[in-house]
Amino acid sequence: MDLQTLTYIVVGITFALYIGIAFWARAGTTGEFYAAGRGVHPVANGMATAADWMSAASFISMAGLIAFNGYGASVFLMGWTGGYVLLALLLAPYLRKFGKFTVPEFIGDRFYSRTARIVAVICLILASVTYVIGQMKGIGVAFSRFLQIDYDTGLFIGMGIVFVYAVMGGMKGITYTQIAQYVVLIFAYTVPAVFISLHLTGNPIPQLGIASTMAEGPATGTYMLDRLDQVVTDLGFTQYTTQVMGSKLNMFVYTLSLMIGTAGLPHVIIRFFTVPKVKDARSSAGWALVFIAILYTTAPAVGSMARLNLMNTIQTGEVGSPTGNIEIAKVPQWMLNWQKTGLLEWEDKNGDGRIQYYNEKNAEFAAKAESYGWKGNEMTKVDRDIMVLANPEIAKLPNWVIALVVAGGLAAALSTAAGLLLAISSSISHDLLKGVFMPDISEKNELMAGRFAMVGAIGLAGYFGLHPPDFAAGTVAIAFGLAASSIFPVLMMGIFNKRMNRAGAIWGMISGISVTMLYVFQHKGIMFIPGTSFLGDMGSNWFFGISPNAFGAVGAVVNFAVAIVVSKMTAPPPDHIQHLVEDIRVPKGAGAATDH
Amino acid sequence: MNKTAEQYWKANIRLVSILLVIWFICSYLFGIILVEPLNSIKIGGVGLGFWFAQNGSIYTFLVLIYVYAKRMNALDVEFDVHED
Secondary structure (H helix, E strand, O other): OOHHHHHHHHHHHHHHHHHHHHOOOOOOHHHHHHHHHHHHHHHHHHHHHHHHHHOOHHHHHHHHHHHHHHHHHHHHHHHHEEEEHHHHHHHHHHOOOOOOOOHHHHHHHOOOHHHHHHHHHHHHHHHHHHHHHHHHHHHHHHHHHOOOOHHHHEEEEEEEEHHHHHOOOOOHHHHHHHHHHHHHHHHHHHHHHHHHHHHHHHHOOOOOOOOOOOOOOOOOOOOHHHHHHHHHHHHHOOHHHHOOOOHHHHHHHHHHHHHHHHHHHHHHHHHOOOOHHHHHHHHHHHHHHHHHHHHHHHHHHHHHHHHHHHHHHHHHOOOOOOOEEOEEOOOOOHHHHHHHHHEEOOOOOOOEEEOOOOOOOOOOHHHHHOOOOOOOOOOOOOOOOOHHHHHHHHHOOOHHHHHHHHHHHHHHHHHHHHHHHHHHHHHHHHHHHHHHHHOOOOHHHHHHHHHHHHHHHHHHHHHHHHHHOHHHHHHHHHHHHHHHHHHHHHHHHHHOOOOOOOOHHHHHHHHHHHHHHHHHHHHHHHHHHOOOOOOOOOHOOOOHHHHHHOOOHHHHHHHHHHHHHHHOOOOOOOOOHHHHHHHHHHOOOOOOOOOO | OHHHHHHHHHHHHHHHHHOOOOOHHHHHHHHHOOOHHHHEEEEEEEEEHHHHHHHHHHHHHHHHHHHHHHHHHHHHHHHOOOOO
């Protein structure tokens, strides 16, 4: 059977499954819509959280980042997992004990302030919308590439699917669908990795394969990573295992931002409202990390092995020898397939009928290359996002594996989009409508409003998916920066600092966000409009060399500092709030969710 | 806050502080600050610092959450603040 038919079948089956589950688990009450009736087992919840958390970025982009940044990409590996420790130890059990539905609801009640709740809603919506746009774009790209339809049609199909199961099922439908999506995506990620690791090192476990020796080829017996270091440095690239991202200070702050941002992203936090008990909230974060770790510990092997395979495909013999490079007439089929998409390009600059791939920016090596008769790097474009998708083809795996990877990528993007949309709709219907503007709204109408809000959010995300704004590249910085600099500090202080009051929380959030936004805007342009940045986006202008993407941690520190100073200068919170804090600190008496 | 609740909270803070120190050591200290010296120690073909940054820290995070959940559940019973 050809790849196209197989892809239709595999993707078709998985989608039928998701929609079937959504129909079976559709939500009837606001409790089920927002928090799945709090009846989700911690293991199931952990699996759903993992699918929710691992977006198209984790599934498709991360291995490519690792492949081309080597050690430097550790910031993503540590940053996107270490946040779960903060979540489990500092937030999840207490927020579950509090027993409400949304993050702004906690902030509003704890800081006895509608203003605080509205500020939190704004932060939440900004972070979630910027994040969901990226997912929508991923869905459109994945559909269009593999179903051979244009991008717009792909996006509409994706919006339709999300609409059916997120709007109908609410949290309950989403949770059960995400469990199925997790299974699909983890299977799709690990199967090719196992084959590739087995092929390169003879060890079927990728986590061990990365520390093993090469099983075949000219370097049999050398360690895989040593071989990779040698192959890349031979061509003038930076050594894989020691390549840093910016500086070590930048890596430190970047990792911290991603960790704090992870623990502050509302669509992850609301997951811990869905478990039956406080005890379950603690273990649920652990289970989520177990399921995430399966992918994240595989990723370093996928990235390094993909890089090695790529280099070996092009540099087939000795560097500098006239026959050491691949002939253009003989490039493998996968290179031709990706050339068609425009994500992989080459150009025979020196007219020798072969491709030379090397680091022409390395002056020392460029001089050497010239002596070989090379006239510049001929792999003119290697989009790092193709690594995971092209991997099964590079390793010559059967077509069903490739079809599975497509289904996995779609599962990752859809599950995250659905979780984000739910966070957005609950903050609008529950926090803005019921909490602030229409406190008397009936449960039925609130549920309806929640569904309308979700339709609106899908429409908005779809619109930005069709007309991607210039800021696509900056969305991750904003989403994590916002969550890290506004939501996490205020939640943490709400639990651990009994003296923290309304004024401290509000000013903390506002100043944390402002500092982060200002830093991002001054380097990336106001609202990301090119040409409006008042300081160039380059290393020398960065504050201590910290890149804008990594600045959320600094914003968080500002938030903490401002909040503490302001709270010391203003009146302590009223007695009933101090009792509330004492109450959420102990698990005893955590009942079902209570409404106002 | 009565006496037990206060002691429970203190025990909680102590546990969380210890775990967060380990959290910091396995990722920031071993994976970033001390990465070069640690890389001279090899396990298989991987430098220890590199391994902590890309795999080891994640395994440690898992253990930390497991220990936390286990210890806190025990503390809940010890101080009689557990659910139901």
